[in-house]
Amino acid sequence: xxxxxxxxxxxxxxxxxxxxxxxxxxxxxxxxxxxxxxxxxxxxxxxxxxxxxxxxxxxxxxxxxxxxxxxxxxxxxxxxxxxxxxxxxxxxxxxxxxxxxxxxxxxxxxxxxxxxxxxxxxxxxxxxxxxxxxxxxxxxxxxxxxxxxxxxxxxxxxxxxxxxxxxxxxxxxxxxxxxxxxxxxxxxxxxxxxxxxxxxxxxxxxxxxxxxxxxxxxxxxxxxxxxxxxxxxxxxxxxxxxxxxxxxxxxxxxxxxxxxxxxxxxxxxxxxxxxxxxxxxxxxxxxxxxxxxxxxxxxxxxxxxxxxxxxxxxxxxxxxxxxxxxxxxxxxxxxxxx
Numbered sequence: 001x002x003x004x005x006x007x008x009x010x011x012x013x014x015x016x017x018x019x020x021x022x023x024x025x026x027x028x029x030x031x032x033x034x035x036x037x038x039x040x041x042x043x044x045x046x047x048x049x050x051x052x053x054x055x056x057x058x059x060x061x062x063x064x065x066x067x068x069x070x071x072x073x074x075x076x077x078x079x080x081x082x083x084x085x086x087x088x089x090x091x092x093x094x095x096x097x098x099x100x101x102x103x104x105x106x107x108x109x110x111x112x113x114x115x116x117x118x119x120x121x122x123x124x125x126x127x128x129x130x131x132x133x134x135x136x137x138x139x140x141x142x143x144x145x146x147x148x149x150x151x152x153x154x155x156x157x158x159x160x161x162x163x164x165x166x167x168x169x170x171x172x173x174x175x176x177x178x179x180x181x182x183x184x185x186x187x188x189x190x191x192x193x194x195x196x197x198x199x200x201x202x203x204x205x206x207x208x209x210x211x212x213x214x215x216x217x218x219x220x221x222x223x224x225x226x227x228x229x230x231x232x233x234x235x236x237x238x239x240x241x242x243x244x245x246x247x248x249x250x251x252x253x254x255x256x257x258x259x260x261x262x263x264x265x266x267x268x269x270x271x272x273x274x275x276x277x278x279x280x281x282x283x284x285x286x287x288x289x290x291x292x293x294x295x296x297x298x299x300x301x302x303x304x305x306x307x308x309x310x311x312x313x314x315x316x317x318x319x320x321x322x323x324x325x326x327x328x329x330x331x332x333x334x335x336x337x338x
Contacts, residue, residue: 132199136210166231176221223313258321268332
């Protein structure tokens, strides 16, 4: 690390010279502009030029007839999450139809990615979304709404033995996934280009909290899918249909808990997050008591397994709510006293 002495010029202006090697390496000349960003910790970051637009980040793929559809979809998602702005897909021959379908599905499900050029041997996908139009808090709020609706739908499907509603719950998980991928992408973009802090109104040390909350919400939605899956597997079971589901009340209560946890996180409410953790612990104690009573009843083996799986998912939802509260506490306490 170099140290430079601050000097005064013109009676009141403080100046510091730039390292010569750095100036030469970026081709900086007299009268060129330098962009200066003030960081939350009081340090400064310098960028050559006055243009602070996001840099292009290009990823190229060459596909073949032997390229697997599922593995290529995962490659595209990984590329998207990593923050690439342009994806160039080519083939020495025609791009296989199965790969074209994967590319279209990817462009449909992801936020901001669009197919801008397409020929028989090549497809170009570009990110057309300005990152600043979907900040972290807005994405989390949207993710909360979808996850909450999924869990409530699973609860209603459970109480009404509604396989169609359960199927719809499972389908909606893709909406949570696309938001989770987007938040992960925003975070990686911010890590790779600190200039994005101005657009996203967050620094990486703050953004990591939103990433962690998104992962908890994604896992909660996964458990809504598991509960919905239990419904679709058991709709023709007479014992299942006649079951009086006390679990539904606990599932709905868990929805209120994680919704409140996210709301407390968004306003960084430390005191109420501590209180909600106590509420979660009380909820888990009551849930365990209920399950112990259910376990003593003489249900058929298949129904006992079904009840156990539903119980485990409700328990996990409550535990992820507790995790969100702990993130809210950590985030709230990370702010320096003014």
